[in-house]
Amino acid sequence: MASVKVAVRVRPFNQREKDMGAKLIVQMDGKKTRLLTVKNSKEQNEGGREKYKDFTFDHSYWSYDSDDKHYASQEQVFSDLGLDVIDSAFEGYNACVFAYGQTGSGKTFTMMGSSENQGLIPRICRQLFSRVAAGKESGASYRTEVSYLEIYNERVKDLLGGSGGAGSGGGSSHSLRVREHPQHGPYVQDLSKHLVSDYDDIQECMQRGNQQRTTASTAMNDVSSRSHAIFTVRFVQASYLRHNNMPSETASKVHLVDLAGSERADATGATGQRLVEGAHINKSLVTLGSVISALAECALPHDGRTPKSGKKVFIPYRDSVLTWLLKDSLGGNSKTIMIAAISPADCNYGETLSTLRYANRAKKHHQQAHHQRGPQRQAHPRAARRDRQVARADRASHRPYRDGARRSCHAAA
Numbered sequence: 001m002a003s004v005k006v007a008v009r010v011r012p013f014n015q016r017e018k019d020m021g022a023k024l025i026v027q028m029d030g031k032k033t034r035l036l037t038v039k040n041s042k043e044q045n046e047g048g049r050e051k052y053k054d055f056t057f058d059h060s061y062w063s064y065d066s067d068d069k070h071y072a073s074q075e076q077v078f079s080d081l082g083l084d085v086i087d088s089a090f091e092g093y094n095a096c097v098f099a100y101g102q103t104g105s106g107k108t109f110t111m112m113g114s115s116e117n118q119g120l121i122p123r124i125c126r127q128l129f130s131r132v133a134a135g136k137e138s139g140a141s142y143r144t145e146v147s148y149l150e151i152y153n154e155r156v157k158d159l160l161g162g163s164g165g166a167g168s169g170g171g172s173s174h175s176l177r178v179r180e181h182p183q184h185g186p187y188v189q190d191l192s193k194h195l196v197s198d199y200d201d202i203q204e205c206m207q208r209g210n211q212q213r214t215t216a217s218t219a220m221n222d223v224s225s226r227s228h229a230i231f232t233v234r235f236v237q238a239s240y241l242r243h244n245n246m247p248s249e250t251a252s253k254v255h256l257v258d259l260a261g262s263e264r265a266d267a268t269g270a271t272g273q274r275l276v277e278g279a280h281i282n283k284s285l286v287t288l289g290s291v292i293s294a295l296a297e298c299a300l301p302h303d304g305r306t307p308k309s310g311k312k313v314f315i316p317y318r319d320s321v322l323t324w325l326l327k328d329s330l331g332g333n334s335k336t337i338m339i340a341a342i343s344p345a346d347c348n349y350g351e352t353l354s355t356l357r358y359a360n361r362a363k364k365h366h367q368q369a370h371h372q373r374g375p376q377r378q379a380h381p382r383a384a385r386r387d388r389q390v391a392r393a394d395r396a397s398h399r400p401y402r403d404g405a406r407r408s409c410h411a412a413a
């Protein structure tokens, strides 16, 4: 992977957390996020004396209190992360932005936001079209298409397929097939693509798609997204090269992903259908983590297969529909941005720690990718062992059916 940025964002207390008198256990200072260890947590039970855990990311966004002078607004998140995505698209690179975190931690708020407080997706789209307008004035021409799909229980639904857009054929069920094109890689057969010419067009697609998403009320969130949603913007720009007046065309693809919550069954009080959903959600999130971690082992990111040691690294893209469809923007020259959304409350300590560890793994990938361009470095065997331990802990913390003894907001409420 050529470039990965990892950010973490903490939201305000929700009503449930306030009602139960939750304590604030997250602190941020610059790029650093500190998680205070909670009494009765595994670390304390095992006799560890650690009072906190520190993590450093590209950005640590403090959105706990809107009156605080350090409050990170939607605008700030966009200017740090969204503008990068637009630059990449105009340079012809693919990009992928995804929000990861437990249910109710603020993923949808960060990615989509509300009509008064728009998130990254609408802001990126708006900015894209203002750059297009400027480019048109200097003679370039553009073609922008969007598609919007949802992955629910490993099945794909076209969120824009219902009301007859161009090429619409998906209908409203989760029945689309994922196939592989010999040159262009994985794609969804019969997914509708919609030509958009301005921000209003794209907004209409977003709104229509959002209404089709599968949500449910869980103990952690009244309107919980139970699926992964991928909003894809395909962007082609055509212009004439200045020095020889030859026509040139660049194509890029931006995937904007709102992941389903990384919840565990014990934390959300899930049974029946919710439990099945949870198992699928967890499997694909674990696979996403494994893909990112496997990419980290590759010494040559441009082919994504040859590690430093010379032995082939298997990247398990195919293990979930999510990673399979994001393949073209999780490796190669693409730009990937991960936003880890966390709760500020002590009752969510376990989930928050697991989210921060997950984000930390992606960050290691990022650091390695940069090292690869510079002088060769040998990984210290102890560091490699520690990485494997963290990866194991990470996988364990995402098992859906654990009989967790940890206190959760739900259990305590």
Ligand SMILES: Nc1ncnc2c1ncn2[C@@H]1O[C@H](COP(=O)(O)OP(=O)(O)OP(=O)(O)O)[C@@H](O)[C@H]1O
Pocket (backbone or CB within 6 Å): 010, 011, 012, 014, 063, 101, 102, 103, 104, 105, 106, 107, 108, 109, 110, 221, 223, 224, 225, 226, 259, 260, 261, 262, 341
């Ligand atoms: N940074 C923030 N500032 C203010 N409110 C926020 C923030 N982040 C989240 N919230 C609020 O918290 C609630 C839950 O957020 P959201 O729906 O984005 O969670 P989610 O992680 O997408 O959950 P799920 O995975 O269940 O869909 C919402 O009411 C949202 O408005």
